[in-house]
Amino acid sequence: MKKLLILFVISFSSQFISSQTDNVPDKKTQNAFAKLDFLSINMPETSIPNEANMGFTGIHYNLMLNDWAYAGTGIYGAVSGERGGFFTLGVNAGIKKYFGDDFYLDTGFHFGGGGGAAAPDGGGAFILPHFNLGYDFKSFSLNSGWSYVNFFDDGLIKGHQFNLGLEFPLNFVYADYKTSETEIDFTDLAKSDWNINSKKTSMMLHLNTLKIKGDTQGINNGKTIKLAGFEFDSYITENWFAFLKVDGAFDGIKAGFMDVFLGGGYHFNINNNSTNILAKFGIGAAGGGGIDTQGGFLLYPDLSIEQRIYNDLFIAVNKGFVLSPNSHFNTSSLGVGIKYYIDRNGIIADKSFSSGKFKGFEVIVKQDLYLDAERDGQPTEDLHQISLQINLDLNKNVYVAGQTAFANFGNAGAYAEGIVGLGAKTNPIANDKITIFGQVLTGAAGGGDISTGEGLILKPSAGLSYKLNNTLSLRAAGGYVKAKGGQLSSTFFNFGLKYHLSFLKMNE
CATH class of the missing domain: 2.40.160.20 (Porin)
Structure with missing residues (x-):
């Protein structure tokens, strides 16, 4: 009888503990790294005689897709030479293969758009492949090797050069996006895998x-x-x-x-x-x-x-x-x-928390098409741009958004945008696969002879996303962009890929 009582107590206790943590979303880990790189680009002789090389430096963030493949985004800017104000935005993909514990080969590809500073960037589209050898110091790594840049949409900037990169591991923990707006009591979090440093x-x-x-x-x-x-x-x-x-x-x-x-x-x-x-x-x-x-x-x-x-x-x-x-x-x-x-993403800190709430977070990479984008001096034609948007959910149906975009086709390589705003979306429908949204963004835009006056634009849009899995969705939208003080007044469409997750926000 005594043994049966002990077994009953153990069973009841385990069931009680399980019931306290079953409602806590699973903590997952995404391996990732940040990268700073530099390359010196040989510039063609155009408006500046004997032009010096353009020092081009980038900031990237990449997710490890498995043990050897990665993908992410990056932004480049000129830091030396004659072309201050030359910026680009793009996407990265590559393979990082270790031989031994420390040395590795890194071969990858960057595709993006941008330009500026009256440079011969054409429409702005460019490719930047690389092949590097690296050494991992564990807390950081260094790599260097060959790279090639080509602004291939009627641009003149192209050539081979060495590149140098510095990388830092920047892993993060997360929960599935479907758990967003779930609130959990502190005592339940303390019994879960989220009992880590905030x-x-x-x-x-x-x-x-x-x-x-x-x-x-x-x-x-x-x-x-x-x-x-x-x-x-x-x-x-x-x-x-x-x-x-x-x-x-x-x-x-x-x-x-x-x-x-x-x-x-x-x-x-x-x-x-x-x-x-x-x-x-x-x-x-x-x-x-x-x-x-x-x-x-x-x-x-x-x-x-x-x-x-x-x-x-x-x-x-x-x-x-x-x-x-x-x-x-x-x-x-x-x-x-x-x-x-x-x-x-943790409950241990130099302050007291009462609960935690999971907040939705989305990163969207997309390609925009502006129909008949007005120019200040050149003939009107369509404008294409690569765009990066980040959304933070305020609740289940309202989010705040920030977006940057750079031209990559359409003879406007120096055009760029930096805009922010609010959006609203429906709860998922059609077996939780489809979400309909609308948003209004405003901010600064200019360059590339696009007629934006002093730079203020307004950009409302609406569209839908289709869920592929727990972290990825396809996204499509259409809208209208209007410049205050300029002639830009265009219908636009875009299509892209959305990466979505939720993180644990602690409440005092």
């Missing part, structure tokens, strides 16, 4: 102004550039963080100026964690819109103060400088933004 990140939408100084900028000397952009911060420790910042001009000068910065900073907490002071320093690339940044390489020191307005939502004000090392391009910056902090 990661702190933040996302900010901001408006910035750059006051141009000096006598090197011609008709733009003394003008104030108005920019809209996005910043993503990832915390390495409680106070130290790395950041990525992207901006595009929408007023003040001719459309086309943009910047991309990567850097780090330190976060001070005061006033019972309701006020933050952030000191940041970044390096990056910028140019376009008639602004002369020479090779494009810029420095970005900045000081920000943030004040909590509701829970994890802060208003931020920043003051800093954006300048080239020799001060040929020299501006003071002033901005304001809305910032959202997230403690994610």
Whole structure:
């Protein structure tokens, strides 16, 4: 009888523990890595006699599809030479094969679009294959080898060159997208695989102004550039963080100026964690819109103060400088933004949590077609562009979106967009396969002779997605794009692939 009682207690206890964790979504791990690379491109002689090589540097994020294949996205920008403001966006795919524990071969392919700075980029479409040998130091790896670039849609930029890459593992944990908006009590999470260290990140939408100084900028000397952009911060420790910042001009000068910065900073907490002071320093690339940044390489020191307005939502004000090392391009910056902090994918932190909610997150790569896109000087023709959009679900049916896009066909290689907005979507229908959505995005666009005035565009659209599996869907949409102050007024269509998952957001 005593043995039967013990067996009953063990059985009951195991059933009770199981019932506490069955409702907690499974924690999955995606192996991934970030890559910074550099190549020196031999430029054809066109408008600049004996033009120096263009230093081209990229930031990439790739997912490991299995033990040896990867795919992802990347953005490139000019940092030396004569073409400051030359930017591209593209997709990566490759094979990474180890022989031994440390050495590996990396052969891959990048396809994208972009251009700028009056360069002979044609429609903007280009390919960039590589074949590299690398060494893995475990916490990071280095690789180098042969690469080839070709702006093949009537562009003149093409050639072979060496490339150098630096990679860091950046794996992440996630749950299936269908678990989004599921809220779990802290005690249940403590008994699950989510009982790990929390990661702190933040996302900010901001408006910035750059006051141009000096006598090197011609008709733009003394003008104030108005920019809209996005910043993503990832915390390495409680106070130290790395950041990525992207901006595009929408007023003040001719459309086309943009910047991309990567850097780090330190976060001070005061006033019972309701006020933050952030000191940041970044390096990056910028140019376009008639602004002369020479090779494009810029420095970005900045000081920000943030004040909590509701829970994890802060208003931020920043003051800093954006300048080239020799001060040929020299501006003071002033901005304001809305910032959202997230403690994610773990319950262990220097604070107390009451529960966690799984939030939906989507990354969309697509190809856009603008019908009869108006130009300022050239004949009107269709415009094609490669586009990257990121959605964060606010609830089951509403999301906030950010998108960047670069022309790749249609004789407008320097055209680019950086826009944000809101969208709404239905619950899945047709056996949970189809979702219908609508969204309205606005922001900065310009370059490539596309008639966008000073750069502000409005872009409403609607479409549907079809679920292929737990992480991938096909996506198609149509809409209308209109420039304020320019002649661009076009119907557009796009088709692409959506990667979707959910992450655990902790609540205090």
